[in-house]
Amino acid sequence: MSQFAISYTRFSSGSQRHGTSLERQQELSLRFCKKHNLTLMQSFHDGGKSGYHGKHLEAGGQLKRLLEMLDNGDIPRGTHLLIEQTDRLSRQPLMQAFSLVTNLLEKGLVIVTLDDEQRYTYEGDQTQVYMLAGRLHRGYDESRSKSERLGKVWANKEKEMKEGKLPKMRLPFWLERDSSGEVVELSSWVSLIEEVLNLSIEGYGGADIAAKLNGEGKLTKDGVNWNSSKITKLIRNKQLTGWHTRKADKTMYFCLPPVVSQELFSMAQKALDSRTRTRGNSKQWNSALSGLTSCGACGGALKLHGRPQSRTAVCRTAVDGGSCTNRKSIRYKALVLGSVASLSTSLASLMMKQPNKKPPQEKRDLETLLAKAENKVSNLVQSIGLSENSTMLVTLTRELDKASNEVETLKVKLSEVEPVESAEVRAFRMLRIAKEEVPALVTGVLEGSKADANKLNTYLHSIDGFKIDLLDGVATVLGTDIWFEKKELKISNEHVGEVSIIKEDKAPKVGTYVTDSGHEIVTEERGTPLGGGYYLAI
Template identity: 30%
Template structure:
């Protein structure tokens, strides 16, 4: 037996809970009572926040599910669809709306507008009387034009607000980042929270991961930004997600991204370009972009074929940073990752590198194991270019290198926004002059950043020629000595910073069961050509970490670790020998 089905649509949760729901439902029940038709109470079709103007109530909402049920035969021919008025059914243009209605009518569904009692069936719409069709087109056109007018007015108002905000004349909303408050139209820093944000960025650059930062904040009893708010559920300390939101929020450097849509209904879309200086900056841009470069270096990156081009270093590490080569070990046989296994306490036990594929008996026969502390010791001994001074003091000794990394990150971001804007312009036939102007601004930004990057790399190369670079081997010796003398939190802090330095210097460490252990270094712009590290048998930017090898071929008889001057002399001796070798080869 055919039944009636009500379709209710609400723009806001308040309407769903208030008079709008009761009004629409009462009208449907009243019509059913007068017509003697049963209102189905099992299949209900209600939409909250689904736009009738864009057609979302059909494409992804309850009205679309009603159409699917009709086509599947779950709803019989001769049934009724009850709507309050045509603006609940659709606010799209009259042609699109009538096409949707005709599809339902052809399937045997009668659409009823209960506010005026009009019934639109196939028989009535195709009959000799054209007045129902004319009335239908007029009402659908009115609904569409009204929505278009409101949308246009609201859009113009917000566009005006955004332009005034870009000019620094207006604050778009009362909302502010959690380290700021809005008072009398001005953003005021909340000093305690600003210091927490700066700490999060500082520790990220030093090498601490999100989980470690969370543990430290919670262990120190530092309340999160939601503590003290009147909330149904009290916050339970810091979480990795809250730290991640801080690290990716460009409000810390003053940027605000206006947008359109609703965050409540997940339709909010940010504009491609931020409003610079909208918020007071609590960090300088170099610090922000250095943190982004550190975060990016920890991600696991694959190419289009699924091959790993950058091994991630993110994950749980524990409070003591158990080893320095997180995510860098690779088996030379199967090219799979090397995992760390714990064989118990020293001297018989310890931590060992082991091929994960071989451990699982999954097709690799590299069954060798290598002591983690031995590999770390050899690598530190070989790395003449490690910036130990920055590690020990927790600061950069070569600002030019960090400047290059910062500009690279900013350039990548600007290039991404330029491509997004270009895609938007290609998607529309009538180019908006403002959008076109913004695209040209982005092109200019990219060009300027490329020039800035070239200048920064030139300055970096000049700094690299400084004699201080040749003394880094002595600094590494100092670092090893400091590592041996430090205890507790001090030693942990040194290892965290050292691990971060290694991630920036080392691409991977290859473990071969018969040949050797090779550390593949990342080529760096701050190293002159005559100082590129190499292993005689393995080539440039590769270091052999076999037990019988010496750092870069330096004679052990002239490598007394207790005498920094002798170390510098040894390094100079080897550089001369390297240059002589290169000259002979040419």
């Protein structure tokens, strides 16, 4: 018999990676080899792969690799395969597990279970076969019982989460339970999260944010440094807005207390997806309109060039020697001010016209269908258990397969329904930002602030259909035309007609106001503020 050995170790849960499971299995293999003078040629290890679901036999599994090496003749016949127990090889139903073990034995391996040092060979006696079958069945039975227990526990948790309640579960690092069991926010961590999201909105990348936090001594909850991956994962975490996602099927439940607003979260997502970032040379200039402009003739991108205070936008193809003839340019400042003016006059109407992409009713309908399908599966399982008619069993089994497939399909559809705002709520939120935040951003943009340019760019990208087309010196965005007429910037749309954009020092005086005490107060009508000292004269 060969004096060579290989070992196979496996554990199914991530938590066992940090425990003693792997170390124990490896120690047993080394001890057996030393005791029986065997040379351990190679070790195969599947970490976090379920033997009950057969994940270790799929692509990427080390047991699958071991089988392939056997087929290729890379492992000599008579080699000892060392396993802690038979359940390390498989926890599948008896016939599947027995087929796997038989295959290994047929290819010349000697299987050794290290817990009792029992050896199994293809030529072994019948008693060995019965012992092996018994151990394989026991491993499957234990896993099935555990799966059923966990299934019942999950069903109770799912019921609570569907009702908006938070069951006993591991909480994200910014939440904890107090002495009474109530879930409370940890203010210091919530403040850090808000800082991270705001930095992302301002255009900082994950590496920049991590460096800033680490430099200030703000480490992770585990006391280690932040890195780009950790920052990105935090920004993408929907638990920040109250949504818990089940890993198994990606179903989402609103059961956690939100710690940031949906508005802040959404803008941070847009910032991650945006092409603008505060990186590299600090003198580098960022456009607030990056990715939002195009030529009205050829569809190509616009080119921004010139000095900071007089930058102009023109078709890149036209000025770089291409076939486009749309060579008339417009000031970058005019595009920024005109875009903001367009938002202030037409955003409400545009937002209200946008239908809900996925109305809440869709989710409720899917949940109703899923409950019915799961109830059907439960009834079929009970019927199969009670039926003694073989013909009826075939029919019921076929129906069970169809019902089970329907359950899985509905779960996938349900997981794809993202929590969305209604058109009314979205319109109100976007209008509030346009009124309260955008003018201040415009001021920063016109002064050359990279952070404000990135933040405004992120906001404009979040508006469906926001695209600036330039044709013959006239820019069009959201149904609003922007152009210069005798050195005066004008806009025109169906909501306000033709209106000028003026500077503060040109604001017209419209009259006086006399107080009860007889004092005369001069009033000025500057119109709608756009930022940077500019107003829409309406």
